[in-house]
Amino acid sequence: xxxxxxxxxxxxxxxxxxxxxxxxxxxxxxxxxxxxxxxxxxxxxxxxxxxxxxxxxxxxxxxxxxxxxxxxxxxxxxxxxxxxxxxxxxxxxxxxxxxxxxxxxxxxxxxxxxxxxxxxxxxxxxxxxxxxxxxxxxxxxxxxxxxxxxxxxxxxxxxxxxxxxxxxxxxxxxxxxxxxxxxxxxxxxxxxxxxxxxxxxxxxxxxxxxxxxxxxxxxxxxxxxxxxxxxxxxxxxxxxxxxxxxxxxxxxxxxxxxxxxxxxxxxxxxxxxxxxxxxxxxxxxxxxxxxxxxxxxxxxxxxxxxxxxxxxxxxxxxxxxxxxxxxxxxxxxxxxxxxxxxxxxxxxxxxxxxxxxxxxxxxxxxxxxxxxxxxxxxxxxxxxxxxxxxxxxxxxxxxxxxxxxxxxxxxxxxxxxxxxxxxxxxxxxxxxxxxxxxxxxxxxxxxxxxxxxxxxxxxxxxxxxxxxxxx
Amino acid sequence: xxxxxxxxxxxxxxxxxxxxxxxxxxxxxxxxxxxxxxxxxxxxxxxxxxxxxxxxxxxxxxxxxxxxxxxxxxxxxxxxxxxxxxxxxxxxxxxxxxxxxxxxxxxxxxxxxxxxxxxxxxxxxxxxxxxxxxxxxxxxxxxxxxxxxxxxxxxxxxxxxxxxxxxxxxxxxxxxxxxxxxxxxxxxxxxxxxxxxxxxxxxxxxxxxxxxxxxxxxxxxxxxxxxxxxxxxxxxxxxxxxxxxxxxxxxxxxxxxxxxxxxxxxxxxxxxxxxxxxxxxxxxxxxxxxxxxxxxxxxxxxxxxxxxxxxxxxxxxxxxxxxxxxxxxxxxxxxxxxxxxxxxxxxxxxx
Numbered sequence: 001x002x003x004x005x006x007x008x009x010x011x012x013x014x015x016x017x018x019x020x021x022x023x024x025x026x027x028x029x030x031x032x033x034x035x036x037x038x039x040x041x042x043x044x045x046x047x048x049x050x051x052x053x054x055x056x057x058x059x060x061x062x063x064x065x066x067x068x069x070x071x072x073x074x075x076x077x078x079x080x081x082x083x084x085x086x087x088x089x090x091x092x093x094x095x096x097x098x099x100x101x102x103x104x105x106x107x108x109x110x111x112x113x114x115x116x117x118x119x120x121x122x123x124x125x126x127x128x129x130x131x132x133x134x135x136x137x138x139x140x141x142x143x144x145x146x147x148x149x150x151x152x153x154x155x156x157x158x159x160x161x162x163x164x165x166x167x168x169x170x171x172x173x174x175x176x177x178x179x180x181x182x183x184x185x186x187x188x189x190x191x192x193x194x195x196x197x198x199x200x201x202x203x204x205x206x207x208x209x210x211x212x213x214x215x216x217x218x219x220x221x222x223x224x225x226x227x228x229x230x231x232x233x234x235x236x237x238x239x240x241x242x243x244x245x246x247x248x249x250x251x252x253x254x255x256x257x258x259x260x261x262x263x264x265x266x267x268x269x270x271x272x273x274x275x276x277x278x279x280x281x282x283x284x285x286x287x288x289x290x291x292x293x294x295x296x297x298x299x300x301x302x303x304x305x306x307x308x309x310x311x312x313x314x315x316x317x318x319x320x321x322x323x324x325x326x327x328x329x330x331x332x333x334x335x336x337x338x339x340x341x342x343x344x345x346x347x348x349x350x351x352x353x354x355x356x357x358x359x360x361x362x363x364x365x366x367x368x369x370x371x372x373x374x375x376x377x378x379x380x381x382x383x384x385x386x387x388x389x390x391x392x393x394x395x396x397x398x399x400x401x402x403x404x405x406x407x408x409x410x411x412x413x414x415x416x417x418x419x420x421x422x423x424x425x426x427x428x429x430x431x432x433x434x435x436x437x438x439x440x441x442x443x444x445x446x447x448x449x450x451x452x453x454x455x456x457x458x459x460x461x462x463x464x465x466x467x468x469x470x471x
Numbered sequence: 472x473x474x475x476x477x478x479x480x481x482x483x484x485x486x487x488x489x490x491x492x493x494x495x496x497x498x499x500x501x502x503x504x505x506x507x508x509x510x511x512x513x514x515x516x517x518x519x520x521x522x523x524x525x526x527x528x529x530x531x532x533x534x535x536x537x538x539x540x541x542x543x544x545x546x547x548x549x550x551x552x553x554x555x556x557x558x559x560x561x562x563x564x565x566x567x568x569x570x571x572x573x574x575x576x577x578x579x580x581x582x583x584x585x586x587x588x589x590x591x592x593x594x595x596x597x598x599x600x601x602x603x604x605x606x607x608x609x610x611x612x613x614x615x616x617x618x619x620x621x622x623x624x625x626x627x628x629x630x631x632x633x634x635x636x637x638x639x640x641x642x643x644x645x646x647x648x649x650x651x652x653x654x655x656x657x658x659x660x661x662x663x664x665x666x667x668x669x670x671x672x673x674x675x676x677x678x679x680x681x682x683x684x685x686x687x688x689x690x691x692x693x694x695x696x697x698x699x700x701x702x703x704x705x706x707x708x709x710x711x712x713x714x715x716x717x718x719x720x721x722x723x724x725x726x727x728x729x730x731x732x733x734x735x736x737x738x739x740x741x742x743x744x745x746x747x748x749x750x751x752x753x754x755x756x757x758x759x760x761x762x763x764x765x766x767x768x769x770x771x772x773x774x775x776x777x778x779x780x781x782x783x784x785x786x787x788x789x790x791x792x793x794x795x796x797x798x799x800x801x802x803x804x805x806x807x808x809x810x811x812x813x814x815x816x817x818x819x820x821x822x
């Protein structure tokens with residue numbers, strides 16, 4: 001097989017998998033921090049129980065997020081060495097800063113938080129979890145600064161065939177970053193909030209530990225509401241920025257082949273034929289695309305054919321149209337999931353404020369359990385749109401994805417590693433879900449009983465560790 | 472080609488920025504092996520000195536609050552390489568593709584094993600994760616040892632800065648001895664850390680095992696130093712500087728053995744730490760100003776000058792690093808201070 005395709009597949013698989021865990025970590029740690037804050041301020045044990053319960057889920061998730069993140073860093077050098085040579089000067093800096101500023105903070109204070117319940121004062125212990133949150137937040141900021149450079153390269157010049165940084169300030173005030181960061185962070189908070197409301201709804205339906213899960217639901221639904229609305233607004237700004245900086249991605253995500261009329265209609269669904277470069281059968285809402293693009297009901301949006309001609313003039317001959325179907329549909333799936341979440345968050349908040357949560361009937365609770373999947377669908381499809389929509393570029397306008405691949409790594413090696421990582425990730429995913437379900441079923445009062453007998457599980461012992469020694 | 476950039480302050484510290492970053496990366500790697508070295512060792516020791524599940528848990532708890540932070544030293548070193556020496560990062564990481572796949576799998580397995588093992592009490596479950604902890608904790612220092620040994624020995628790097636290594640470029644007697652040395656060194660270092668954080672029988676066992684391993688360790692390191700003398704050019708390039716390191720290393724190792732015999736594990740731990748620091752510092756001293764030695768001749772070497780980022784980028788990174796490092800070191804030291812007490816039988820262990 002073609003090493004470029006294999007590297008792409010590997011990158012997509014590992015990145016998508018990694019990004020199941022990152023937003024959930026950011027969202028959950030905020031909720032845990034809020035719960036522990038309530039414990040410290042109000043002094044009620046119940047909040048501590050809550051913080052510990054959700055904290056357990058956070059830790060399982062965090063562990064997988066961390067280990068899959070290491071692979072992300074190594075991958076640039078391993079599979080994309082020419083990319084790394086070309087942009088390391090600019091792109092490496094945010095990565096190094098992320099490690100120095102965020103990873104150290106997260107990992108040190110998470111250790112203090114887990115092992116420090118008995119050794120730190122309440123306030124210092126609380127500060128630890130907040131610092132973990134700040135760490136995850138900063139980590140997202142710097143990794144998105146790096147990603148924003150790929151979407152909209154700024155703050156550099158080309159010297160001797162390499163991108164060299166010449167304006168660090170431009171890099172961290174990149175317009176792309178200013179729209180991408182809020183959108184991603186709100187998405188992350190939304191993920192944590194919907195996971196907590198969903199699990200709480202499940203437990204409330206089962207009438208288990210009602211007080212804890214009602215409180216959890218109430219806290220999380222407010223975060224869900226604020227963040228889902230935040231996602232929508234920041235997404236709107238991001239789309240407008242896209243029209244200016246990456247019109248091809250915008251046109252592809254709208255399935256717009258030829259430049260639209262003025263005002264431009266928004267295509268709800270379409271059957272896209274990339275070979276003939278046209279759509280057969282569309283449902284359109286008049287004027288909406290103009291509004292999405294320019295915040296007014298006028299103005300046309302450029303189509304892919306015109307842009308292809310323009311890009312050929314600027315960058316030379318080549319195919320500059322990304323996979324249109326993927327971009328188009330991932331965009332719509334994201335929006336549909338997002339819209340559904342706003343509606344659910346609104347109704348859930350309404351019920352919670354009226355204290356009618358359990359009266360409202362099981363259908364809503366069931367819906368909330370199902371809604372656990374929504375943020376993951378939205379996050380994944382959002383990234384697919386962003387990254388696939390940028391193709392064929394890896395650094396927009398400067399380097400194609402094809403040019404970035406390692407020339408000294410064979411297809412066989414990449415195939416082997418892809419299989420190995422996929423297998424490892426599959427096991428991780430299954431184990432994680434299994435442990436999550438276990439913890440949820442056990443509930444917050446599943447206290448670890450002090451072990452009265454010691455299981456001698458010595459894997460290197462004579463009997464392979466199957467004897468049980470009673471003390 | 473980037474030439475060394477000098478500015479006024481460098482009259483005081485006679486280093487160009489790229490040389491400074493080479494030093495910083497060296498410090499990060501030395502820090503990584505000193506710190507994660509002992510938690511690798513403790514990981515291995517759970518399969519050697521622990522007899523019961525509680526003892527195994529005690530050992531894991533002794534590194535519980537730290538191992539994740541220790542690993543970040545590696546991630547930061549990788550990030551710093553990427554930013555300061557993109558060519559080094561690209562050549563090294565793509566050239567060592569397959570060993571790094573194994574490194575990553577081991578890091579993944581080890582990282583989740585610490586979190587997952589205690590979530591269920593079933594024998595099979597615990598046994599599986601415990602084996603993963605032991606195997607990955609041994610495999611990682613071995614592979615790192617192999618990779619660092621090849622760096623000194625030299626690798627087929629062509630004019631395009633591409634490393635196209637065959638199996639025997641990476642796996643040969645010299646690199647295998649290097650890998651084994653690092654693994655054993657980490658094991659002894661970890662056993663001493665375990666003895667420092669535990670009481671009673673577990674501490675005794677850790678000390679005894681460390682004592683038994685001292686002689687084999689000294690022998691292995693001596694063989695490795697000898698092979699380095701004959702098989703690499705680092706002694707000719709650096710001459711007396713490396714001889715000083717060898718003497719210092721030998722003295723530290725002898726002192727470590729002496730303190731282990733005296734059952735003063737604190738000092739002994741400090742001394743094995745010194746051996747690790749000296750060993751890896753020697754690698755970087757021996758390499759400098761090269762970052763990767765090409766077996767095709769000096770013209771193809773990657774150096775701190777031809778592999779480095781531009782002056783502006785390095786300057787920004789220097790400012791950022793100098794601002795952040797004191798805080799990072801501060802809270803890391805604080806966390807070690809918080810968990811300075813030994814774990815005893817009465818202690819509530821975090822699972």
